[in-house]
Amino acid sequence: MSYTSSLFALAAHNPLQTFAVIVGGFLFTHIFLPYLLDPYSLRRLNVPGPRLAAFSDLWLGYYSAKGHRSETIHALHQHYGRVVRIAPNHVSIASPDALQTVYAHGNGALKSEFYDAFVSIQRGLFNTRDRTEHARKRKLVSHIFSQKSVLEFEPHIRLYVGQLLEQWERLFALALKGQRGDEGQGQGGGWEGRSGRLWMDVLPWCNFLAFDIIGDLAFGAPFGMIKAAQDSAPIPAESQPSADLTDTKNAIEIKHIPAVKILNGRGEYSMSMGALPPSYRPIARKLPWFAAGAADVKALAGIAIMAVRKRLAAQEAGTLEVRKTDLLEKLQRGKDEDGKPMGKEELTAEALTLLIAGSDTTSNTVCAIIYLLARTPDAQLKLHAELDKALPDLDSVPLTVDDVKADRLPYLDACINEGLRIHSTSALGLPRLVPQGGMTVEGVTFPEGTVLSVPSYTIHRDTDVWGSDIETFRPERWLGLDSDKKELVNRTFNPFSVGPRACVGRNLAFLELQIIVGSLLRRWDFVLEGGLEQEMHTSEGFLRKPLGCRVGLKKRD
Numbered sequence: 001m002s003y004t005s006s007l008f009a010l011a012a013h014n015p016l017q018t019f020a021v022i023v024g025g026f027l028f029t030h031i032f033l034p035y036l037l038d039p040y041s042l043r044r045l046n047v048p049g050p051r052l053a054a055f056s057d058l059w060l061g062y063y064s065a066k067g068h069r070s071e072t073i074h075a076l077h078q079h080y081g082r083v084v085r086i087a088p089n090h091v092s093i094a095s096p097d098a099l100q101t102v103y104a105h106g107n108g109a110l111k112s113e114f115y116d117a118f119v120s121i122q123r124g125l126f127n128t129r130d131r132t133e134h135a136r137k138r139k140l141v142s143h144i145f146s147q148k149s150v151l152e153f154e155p156h157i158r159l160y161v162g163q164l165l166e167q168w169e170r171l172f173a174l175a176l177k178g179q180r181g182d183e184g185q186g187q188g189g190g191w192e193g194r195s196g197r198l199w200m201d202v203l204p205w206c207n208f209l210a211f212d213i214i215g216d217l218a219f220g221a222p223f224g225m226i227k228a229a230q231d232s233a234p235i236p237a238e239s240q241p242s243a244d245l246t247d248t249k250n251a252i253e254i255k256h257i258p259a260v261k262i263l264n265g266r267g268e269y270s271m272s273m274g275a276l277p278p279s280y281r282p283i284a285r286k287l288p289w290f291a292a293g294a295a296d297v298k299a300l301a302g303i304a305i306m307a308v309r310k311r312l313a314a315q316e317a318g319t320l321e322v323r324k325t326d327l328l329e330k331l332q333r334g335k336d337e338d339g340k341p342m343g344k345e346e347l348t349a350e351a352l353t354l355l356i357a358g359s360d361t362t363s364n365t366v367c368a369i370i371y372l373l374a375r376t377p378d379a380q381l382k383l384h385a386e387l388d389k390a391l392p393d394l395d396s397v398p399l400t401v402d403d404v405k406a407d408r409l410p411y412l413d414a415c416i417n418e419g420l421r422i423h424s425t426s427a428l429g430l431p432r433l434v435p436q437g438g439m440t441v442e443g444v445t446f447p448e449g450t451v452l453s454v455p456s457y458t459i460h461r462d463t464d465v466w467g468s469d470i471e472t473f474r475p476e477r478w479l480g481l482d483s484d485k486k487e488l489v490n491r492t493f494n495p496f497s498v499g500p501r502a503c504v505g506r507n508l509a510f511l512e513l514q515i516i517v518g519s520l521l522r523r524w525d526f527v528l529e530g531g532l533e534q535e536m537h538t539s540e541g542f543l544r545k546p547l548g549c550r551v552g553l554k555k556r557d
């Protein structure tokens with residue numbers, strides 16, 4: 001009798017025993033056997049870490065799903081040291097030197113299978129793992145974000161910052177009359193006027209701003225979230241990615257989705273899915289929580305599909321007005337080494353990549369910086385003083401590229417860097433595969449196929465580099481550094497990652513942060529609604545996101 005028919009026979013007579021045999025077999029083959037065989041030598045190398053993490057990826061999957069992965073890994077590093085095993089085949093290494101080794105140009109380390117969980121439509125620049133394919137895509141995209149090219153985006157950034165300032169001024173005028181309303185919603189459910197201030201959650205507004213900017217740049221039109229004071233973006237009513245792309249002639253029915261909420265759902269889904277081994281993922285997709293996440297992935301793709309479809313239809317009809325600053329236009333014009341442009345589907349996938357990568361990264365960071373400045377009144381006062389001196393005219397907002405040029409507003413840049421350090425929206429260790437020949441980090445040689453990562457959250461809290469007051473928002477730590485200290489700080493500061501997979505949009509991101517934070521602080525004074533003890537709670541999917549930040553705003557004169 002074969003093994004399968006014996007199992008069927010057993011199942012017919014004793015279902016409970018069958019269940020126990022299946023579970024036992026699974027545990028043995030998937031958990032105990034790999035642990036005993038130790039294919040990546042992590043047991044032999046004596047890499048410390050929680051016992052359960054050495055046996056199963058479910059340990060990391062569980063802590064990833066809880067929303068505080070980086071804090072958990074940070075606590076492990078404090079307990080076990082710089083090198084910690086966080087999954088059967090994943091080692092977290094918290095040292096600035098490791099950063100330069102694991103993510104270095106030309107080291108042969110590729111992104112791990114973790115990134116497969118982020119693919120929708122087709123692989124984009126962010127989740128392409130193949131080196132040659134990535135180099136091709138990167139060539140098509142990187143020139144768009146060169147230091148010089150991003151200056152062209154300044155008018156668009158200023159336009160939406162201006163709209164945000166107008167909305168806040170309008171609400172402030174109503175607040176002074178003691179009114180309240182629900183625009184923007186967020187924590188606490190809206191805004192109200194009290195004691196000469198406008199009290200509200202700034203997080204939704206940061207999201208509206210970032211989405212409108214990237215919507216305009218990537219798709220040629222904003223989502224209109226700031227003006228509507230609402231989280232809303234259009235997608236095709238029947239969101240069927242591949243079918244929709246081919247049809248640019250017929251009108252399609254549209255519905256609106258809460259894009260920010262859906263982006264959060266997508267991030268949490270992909271993150272937890274990515275922490276599971278690929279063989280577990282089809283089973284996980286059937287669970288209700290993951291099924292809801294998969295729906296978010298599809299809905300979000302609908303935003304890009306909708307925008308690209310509209311664009312192609314207008315192009316075919318000859319009604320398109322092309323702007324120099326349009327990212328889709330730039331992507332369409334780009335040619336790879338064989339002189340080939342991107343196809344429709346690739347174009348859509350890249351537009352979606354830019355929307356995802358360039359939206360809440362920026363808004364989370366702006367919200368965190370506002371929180372940290374409100375929690376640190378001395379720093380806010382100094383920033384106000386620097387801005388007032390450089391820009392005496394109150395109407396000089398939104399700031400321009402010239403206003404924020406290097407060294408004109410050093411304290412502003414220091415506040416942004418300090419916010420990126422403490423909050424670290426990209427906080428977790430980005431996983432890379434050790435290439436053929438192995439890789440030696442922190443004196444340990446890891447064999448080919450081991451996954452290594454360096455957690456930004458933890459190296460941003462390395463007391464040897466930053467001093468003992470790591471949780472204090474102290475922009476001064478960025479000023480007046482001697483050359484050795486500067487080198488150490490630059491080697492450790494990792495908000496945009498380093499090497500061939502570093503953030504392609506970092507020039508745009510930093511310009512946005514300068515214009516947004518500089519303009520908001522020139523015009524407004526912020527205090528925390530709950531006083532200086534108020535915490536900013538976070539939840540981490542792929543990014544570490546604030547859950548809200550209620551503040552009181554007062555217009556400056």
Ligand code: HEM
Nearest residue numbers: 125126357358361362426430495496497501503504505509
């Ligand atoms: C404060 C804002 C931002 C932060 C902190 C940030 C951070 C990062 C980090 C850490 C990575 C590496 C991810 C990985 O290896 O898994 C990355 C990649 C990327 N970022 Fe950003 N980013 C920001 C804004 C932007 C903007 C505005 C854009 C474009 C509009 C952008 C586009 C991208 C793309 C396309 C990649 C993938 C690059 C590749 O793999 O070659 N990012 N970003």
